[in-house]
Amino acid sequence: MNRIIACIDGSSAASAVCDCAIWACRRTGAPLTLLHVLDRGRYPEPGDLSGAIGLGSREQLLDELSKLDEQRGKLALEQGQLMLEAAGARVLAAGLEAPELSQRYGDLVEVLQELAPQIRLLVIGRRGVKSRQQGLHVGSHLESVTRTLQRPMLIVPETFKEPGSLLLAYDASPNAQLAVRMLAASPLFKGLPLHLLMVGKDSEEHREALADAEELLENADFLVTTEIRKGEVEQTLLDYQQEHGLDLLVMGAHGHSRIRQFFLGSTTHHMLRISTTPLLLLR
Incomplete structure (x- = not known):
């Protein structure tokens, strides 16, 4: 669990993902891997299709289809390599050591699960190239990644600037x-x-919980501001973040209050869709 892994594709968020990963490497000193996954759904591996369309007079068509799939896969592979090389050059230009360039074939979620033991932080765009083409606000794989990968994830919109402040949503749960x-x-x-920020009732119990968290963070050299507000979790968080001009939102992906509903229900998708700042999910 010592590498920052940044998912690179052909989307408009790729540069922001790369810049965010550069920033994270500078702050942590962790090595960087730039990862490109060739989607099996779009570029299937070559295989025996004879059972699918039959033989005889269809052999020529079978051969042509196989060659076409092979050519498409080859071009996609080369395109991915070029994207990785361009991202690697961007990292070097920023003054960091050369990153590891990794190209994998398969499903993104499965690849990240395999790499999970070495991931310190995953940096990923809010939507990929396919989602942008389809007019989606959130990547088709992103929700699956956030639900299954048990590692910290920094989700980046299409632009990135180095955070100068952050908001941590807190519900006093063990997580x-x-x-x-x-x-x-x-x-x-x-x-x-x-x-x-705690969203809920202003009670002595909640104030004590906030004070304990504040003390721990101040001892770690954070300048901490605490507050309790009533309201719906997602809207209250967004309003507070915009009111104070905070650059990044941090939340735990599992809790035992309305924060749990926030992250495990449809509101997750809603927050990712409307957020204009990076979002750090801690598992």
């Missing part, structure tokens, strides 16, 4: 407390202003 400890132990945001 939210773990998210606080993860932030405190990581160099990724050290020294940045951090707003700690």
